[in-house]
Amino acid sequence: MRAKLxxxxxxxxxxVYFVLVGSRGVMLIGTGEPIAVAFGVSVLILPVIGVWFLWKNTQFVRKANALAAELDAEGGLPVDELKRTPSGRIDRDSADEVFARRKAETEDAPDDWRSWFRLAVAYHDARDTPRARKAMQRAISLRETAR
Incomplete structure (x- = not known):
């Protein structure tokens, strides 16, 4: 719940930031001066990119949460198996074991979105965000194809 909030x-x-920046861009365009108009148009590009980026991330999170809910309903939601040091850092040997199992599961069933989801969770638990995101995108893509 805290993450959603x-x-x-x-x-x-x-x-709010996009609205403020966009309004400044419109104000600059409204002056009619060529340099101000050019600058106003370039300023309007930032909110457009920002809105697109926010939309894509929101869709990603929504789809990932839907997969998690579906997997949870099936009883297949993975648990965090990584051992941690007293300071909370992940034990590298433990992470290697989990990744080896998850990768083997994914290699055995490369078209199963569930295995890709579990691999993404393992990467996320190990704080490897780029790989976690790619694996989750693959899981989402496979699930959408299966529907």
Whole structure:
């Protein structure tokens, strides 16, 4: 719940920022001066990119949460198996074991979105965000294809 609230608050702040920046761009365009108009148009590009980026991320999170809910209903949601040091850092040997199992599962069933989802969770638990995101995107793509 805390993550959802944090995401919603961040999105709201970004929307306010996009509106403020966009209004400045419109004001610059409204002056009619060629340099101000060119600068106003370039300023309007930032909110457009920002809105697109926020939309794509929101869709990604929504789809990933739907997969998690479906997998949870099936009883296949993975648990965090990584051993941690007293300071909370992940034990590298433990992570290697989990990744080896998850990768083997994914290699055995490369078209199964569930195995890709579990691999994404393992990467996320190990704080490897780029790989977690790619694996989750693959899981989402496979699930959408299967429907």
């Amino acid at each position: 944090s995401y919603a608050l961040t999105a709201a702040v970004l929307v």
